[in-house]
Amino acid sequence: MNTTMTETEEAATTSYTHIGKARLRREDPALLTGEARFIDDLTLPAELWLGIVRSTEAHAKILGVDGRAALEIEGVSEVLSGADLAPLWGESALPCAWPVTDDMANPPHLPVATSVAKYVGDAVAVVLATSRYAAADGAAAVLVDYEQLPAVTDIESALATDAPLVHESLGTNKSYTWPLIPNPEAVDEAFANAAHTISERYVQQRLIPAPMEPRGVLASPGVANGELTLYSATQVPHILKVMTAVTLGIPEHKIRVVAPSVGGGFGCKLNVYAEEILCSALAMDRGVPVRWTEGRSEAATATIQGRGQVQHIELAADTDGKVTAVRVKLLADMGAYLQLVTPGVPLLGGFLYHGCYDIPNYSFECTSVFTNKTPTDAYRGAGRPEATYAIERAMDSLAIAVGVTPEEIRSRNFIAADAFPYESSAGLVFDSGDYQTVLDKAVAMANLDTVRTEQTKRRADKSNKLLGIGFSSYVEMCGLAPSRVLASLNYGAGGWEAATVRVLPTAKVQVITGSTPHGQGHETSWSMIVADKLGIDPDDIEVLHSDTAISPTGLDTYGSRSLSVGGTAVFMATDKVLDKARLIAAHQLEANEGDLEYVDGSFNVKGTPTAAVPFAAIAFAAFTAHDLPDGMEPNLEAHVTYDPPNFTFPNGTHIAIVEVDTQTGDVAIVDYVAVDDCGNQINPLIVEGQIHGGVLQGAAQALYEDAVYSEDGQIVTVNLGDYLVPSAAEAPTYRLASHVTPSPTNPMGVKGVGEAGTIAAAPAVINAVVDALRPLGVTDMAMPASPQTVWNTINNVNNEAPGGAS
Amino acid sequence: MKSITLAVNGTERKLDVEPRTLLVHALRDELRLTGTNIGCDSSSCGACTVLVDGQSAKACTMFAVQAEGTSITTIEGISGAEGAGLHPMQQAFHEHHALQCGYCTPGMVMAAISLVEEYPELDDRGVRHGLEGNLCRCTGYQNIVNAVLACAGAKEEQS
């Protein structure tokens, strides 16, 4: 990877042996040989399999559940309706941790519906059986008698007075309206005085997260002591522990949650799901382990979906194209119920609709509605890809209106490099960045002159393979999050992270992290951080995680928070260990601790390197406790809970070059350049991998993926044959570079990189498609830009009024 | 129930399976070879890829009874004895950071081994099309393609 570092960055990392250098992952061997244990690989004696009967109707009264045929099947022991199960959780509902407004509507969400099914996939009954196949057969044999009710499937008509109601008792399909309009008059004034205004409507289609490992649960009761061990393919074992305790009334100290190897999450495993509560409740009640493994087709509706928004964005700009105000009205699809953070997802983008531009006046309002569809929730980027899409598409439209290139309109509006820390009109303080340098680097890498020459030539030749260039400059807020900020947003938890660094008697080290990796390689990265600080070999460090019996405190992995919050906690805990080690060394050297320096894993009095106390000797001294300073506890370990003072703000510019076949509508990404600033990098190998995968996920929204529903609420894209997760044949080759402006928010100067690619890619690709087709009169393109959509757009263009994408 | 005999990773195994039992479930649930993963129910993802008589096959598309008399290689069967050393394809995946969560990896590695075996002179396009039936949600594929090309190249040089 082509990496250019600023001077500060070089100063910050040149003293490190491991940090900043690509290091192969210690996680790999177990995964490569099949030794790693995913949830479905675990097994316990006497376990029962749970099969779930799911609603085939989008909205229907449940008139009856008939389990007689199912009970005839060998191995099926019980068939239970929602009403049968209700005593297991009483009135307790599945948790939503983010009541974003005081008047937000949040109807009770039971793990299994009792009287009305509210979306296709809503659980209506379960079977218990002795095998995987018997559970599936049993669930298929249960007969449910439904009385169909009218369904709400379109968010733009959900608030019409004659719309059917998802939740009759609410009297409306609205969940909440959340405004962020610091100065409404100033916004109106900016629009009144604008030389250019842009007004556009974009649709963020629903997406199926589709980690390659579906979800799964195995709940194991400890009958004698009232204990529960809950294994789950989850991103959030710590949150799941608290929520299981609250939901089922099991004392929290009796619950242990373990996330084994987890095969990707992308936000959809950041939740507390019906199946986790179901397996736990049944296991505790029946006194046997209860397990469930999600099928891929089941996942289409049983696991949360992402996006699902209609965006109206308006820009006001002066004659030079300098944007003076942005006004956004968002309509967000909650689905039938609010899952763990469903209502908060659109708001995570709500602060970022000005993108990386210095736009002084800001207006954002989100209205969220219920529909008879699977609940939405966090999916890679969560709110920020949507915000970036809207502003980046609109900036391209503005460039056309002003008559400048897309790079020029961006340059005219960027937050200046010397403006950091920058206070945004939405109320955030951006940490660091140099957006212009990043863009310049991307422009240079993309060979734009050559591409534009070829683009012009093909246009002149009336070629049916048109080239398009698409820009996306993004900034995101990561490192969720300062607990007090979360409090101001009504979030139900803090945003800190915990770490313990424990030095063993033989000078081997255990790092216990509250971060919960599921592909991100934290074991490797955390060991690099600790190794550099302690001056020892990374292989002498073990990183433990994802089991609440081992790592009791933590807030888990999501929102690109692990390095900037969890990694910082590890960094700080290592510092604390060193502080204590220093006291022991000073005692042994009979020196003043202030006179000591720590070099290559040994303490010595500055200037006399010969009388050195190696780390191993201190570790052993802390263990024997034969000669420690008076009053010192005999251990060498430290625990830190770190609450970040601010978010971090990774940023970058991506450029997609596409070739559009105007005869077939096929779009190919022929080049993809990404320049990202994620602050200082611990392991550039992992950074690169995160960007590769993230870009493809964003490009997939642009070109392939769409959770398609029929008008009556039936999902059409049930499996991976219909829902087009791209393969290697569709994936482009990515060319990456980075620019580093260290974040001043944390001691390592890191920002996070887990979502960057996904946030940047969709608008880059769609802007490129629109750019390719502009000579044909195309000004907008719906996602996904499938061959059919592209072909129709080209061929319908003459029937539309020219010049607007409204 | 039907009795079948097949060789798995070089060892003869006898199994009693239902006629409808999928090969992938027989491997995972009966033989406890859980390295072969399941990622879909429509033969779309390739997470379950194994070698059947040396050819890659999606183990969810075969009944166990169809494997009667065959020789099956799973991910557990390709590295050196008792974990001593990775197979060159596994090593290439490691060195090129061609895995993140690792869930697609066993299937991807098996498919890649078979691909390189069948088409020794692979290029970028060839690898991408050859692995079309194996989905990965994490890596964006570039490093997987590089790993397979590197492994194929190393093989070429040796031969």
Ligand code: FES
């Ligand atoms: S599990 Fe066999 S192809 Fe998906």
Ligand code: FES
């Ligand atoms: S590495 Fe996660 S699916 Fe491929």
